[in-house]
Each structure stands twice: as structure tokens, then as C-alpha cells.
Amino acid sequence: xxxxxxxxxxxxxxxxxxxxxxxxxxxxxxxxxxxxxxxxxxxxxxxxxxxxxxxxxxxxxxxxxxxxxxxxxxxxxxxxxxxxxxxxxxxxxxxxxxxxxxxxxxxxxxxxxxxxxxxxxxxxxxxxxxxxxxxxxxxxxxxxxxxxxxxxxxxxxxxxxxxxxxxxxxxxxxxxxxxxxxxxxxxxxxxxxxxxxxxxxxxxxxxxxxxxxxxxxxxxxxxxxxxxxxxxxxxxxxxxxxxxxxxxxxxxxxxxxxxxxxxxxxxxxxxxxxxxxxxxxxxxxxxxxxxxxxxxxxxxxxxxxxxxxx
Numbered sequence: 001x002x003x004x005x006x007x008x009x010x011x012x013x014x015x016x017x018x019x020x021x022x023x024x025x026x027x028x029x030x031x032x033x034x035x036x037x038x039x040x041x042x043x044x045x046x047x048x049x050x051x052x053x054x055x056x057x058x059x060x061x062x063x064x065x066x067x068x069x070x071x072x073x074x075x076x077x078x079x080x081x082x083x084x085x086x087x088x089x090x091x092x093x094x095x096x097x098x099x100x101x102x103x104x105x106x107x108x109x110x111x112x113x114x115x116x117x118x119x120x121x122x123x124x125x126x127x128x129x130x131x132x133x134x135x136x137x138x139x140x141x142x143x144x145x146x147x148x149x150x151x152x153x154x155x156x157x158x159x160x161x162x163x164x165x166x167x168x169x170x171x172x173x174x175x176x177x178x179x180x181x182x183x184x185x186x187x188x189x190x191x192x193x194x195x196x197x198x199x200x201x202x203x204x205x206x207x208x209x210x211x212x213x214x215x216x217x218x219x220x221x222x223x224x225x226x227x228x229x230x231x232x233x234x235x236x237x238x239x240x241x242x243x244x245x246x247x248x249x250x251x252x253x254x255x256x257x258x259x260x261x262x263x264x265x266x267x268x269x270x271x272x273x274x275x276x277x278x279x280x281x282x283x284x285x286x287x288x289x290x291x292x293x294x295x296x297x298x299x300x301x302x303x304x305x306x307x308x309x310x
Contacts, residue, residue, distance in 0.1 A: 003055075004056070005057075005058060006044045014094060015091060018095070022100070042078075047259030047285075048263050051281070057080045058081045062084055062089055066089040070082055081124050086114060088111060133161060133162050134162070136152055139168070149171050165182075168189050173192070182218065182220070183219070220233075223282070236271065238275070242279050242302060243305045243306070245287050248289050252291060259293075260294070276303060
């Protein structure tokens with residue numbers, strides 16, 4: 001099976017808890033927090049592990065929080081390459097208000113990253129052999145150049161690895177301009193690539209098709225949240241709709257979806273099967289609480305339903 005490598009420049013410790021009701025100016029009693037390692041690429045590697053696969057996670061980590069982050073990943077047996085940083089890794093907070101069943105997500109900014117730190121990530125990728133897939137996912141902290149994913153795209157081409165990107169803003173545009181294998185944007189990110197505030201109707205498919213025809217990427221899986229996804233290639237436009245489920249959390253759904261896609265592709269499944277499995281993973285993640293990712297049992301059940309639907 002081709003090796004999968006994930007890249008995370010802005011990892012975090014995700015702390016999730018619940019409160020009886022969100023009331024301003026009051027001291028609120030929280031339930032015992034759950035600590036989990038987070039950040040785009042890290043979550044992709046963790047979800048792949050939960051699905052029975054393996055990936056190597058390359059990430060930046062520093063300070064007491066960085067050590068705790070690495071400890072959490074070791075407990076999950078995630079193979080990692082850690083680039084130590086001078087500053088503390090960030091910590092996020094996710095709070096569920098039980099009275100309203102509304103979830104509040106507090107994302108902290110990442111630490112300032114030095115040039116020698118982010119360059120070490122590129123060096124580690126350069127040293128690796130027999131890479132089948134490189135997955136770059138998540139935001140960029142201050143100090144990391146906006147064209148970093150474009151630089152990784154160049155390395156991927158030289159190593160003949162398939163480069164998959166899930167990010168936003170200028171980093172997304174630079175990566176697409178360099179050319180990548182697979183892109184997983186949501187509607188907002190796809191709109192930004194088309195220089196529009198929003199896309200309506202067939203515009204989603206047309207913009208995705210245009211990017212592929214211009215050689216920006218080979219495959220686009222447009223994430224539609226609870227509505228599923230649209231798979232677009234030069235030959236295929238396929239809408240994938242998941243069965244309805246009770247949604248408990250939005251955290252990690254996109255990363256779980258990406259994990260299902262790349263793991264399936266590494267197992268030589270077709271693009272349609274990979275996208276369908278990815279939607280099953282993303283939907284399964286939405287069924288869990290807090291910062292949990294997809295569960296294999298839920299994923300397999302949902303995947304069977306998606307495959308059997310007409």
C-alpha cells in the first residue's frame with residue numbers, strides 16, 4: 001500500500017466540555033474536559049488509524065502543550081515526525097450548551113513560526129521515499145509563507161506522489177496555481193477560487209470543472225456539509241448524498257471525510273468509491289460528540305447505505 005503522509009503546520013490540543021446553560025457574567029460549571037490532538041493533517045492521520053490504516057503525521061509542536069500533543073498522539077499509536085518549535089502549540093476549546101444543544105467552538109491563533117522550523121517540514125518530506133500520497137490540511141500560523149503548499153506541490157511532483165490539499169485563503173490559491181492532484185473545498189473556498197462571494201446552482205459544478213480543465217487539479221470533491229459532496233473529474237460529475245443521521249458535532253467531519261478518501265485511494269478503490277467512503281466518514285464523525293472523529297462501525301454502515309442508494 002502506498003505510504004500516506006499528512007502535514008500540519010498549525011496543530012492544536014482540542015479541549016471539549018459541556019455546560020448546563022451558557023449564561024453571560026456567570027461562573028459556569030463545566031464537565032470534565034476531554035483532551036484530543038487536533039489540526040487538519042493530524043486529524044486526517046488519526047481518522048485513517050481509526051479506519052484501520054496508517055499514516056505518518058508531520059507537524060510542528062512546542063512548549064508544554066506541544067509535549068502533551070505528542071503524548072496524546074503516541075497514545076493513539078500515530079507514527080509522527082515532530083518539528084520542535086520555540087513557541088507553545090495552541091489550544092482550542094469546544095463547549096456544548098446542553099440546554100440548547102448548541103456547540104461553541106473557540107479556535108485560538110497559532111504561535112509565530114520561525115523560518116528554520118517550517119523549512120524543516122519541507123526537508124523531512126524531501127528525505128522520505130516511496131510516498132504515495134501527501135495530505136496538507138489546516139490553517140497556517142503566523143510566519144509560515146502563504147505559498148508553502150505550492151512548495152510542497154513541487155516536491156510532490158518530483159517524488160511522483162499525489163498531493164491532496166484542504167485549506168483556505170491565499171494558501172489554497174497558491175497551491176491550486178502550482179497544480180495538485182485532489183482538492184477538497186467547501187462552497188466558500190470554491191467560491192473564493194472563482195473570485196465570487198457565493199456560487200449558486202450549476203455554478204459549483206462549472207467552477208470545479210473549469211479548474212480541472214485548466215490543469216489546476218485532477219479531482220475535486222466539493223464538501224456540502226450534511227448534504228454530502230460533489231465529485232468532479234474531467235469525466236465525472238457525481239452528487240453523493242448521505243442518509244440522514246442525528247448530528248451531534250461538526251468538529252472533525254471534514255478531516256474524517258478526507259481520511260476516508262485518501263485511505264480508499266491508497267487501497268486502489270475507484271474515485272467514486274473513495275468519495276462515497278469519504279462522505280460516509282464525514283457523516284459518521286458528525287454523529288459523535290465533542291472532538292471525536294469517525295467510528296469504523298458507523299462508517300461501514302453508512303458506506304453500505306450510500307453504495308446501495310440510487
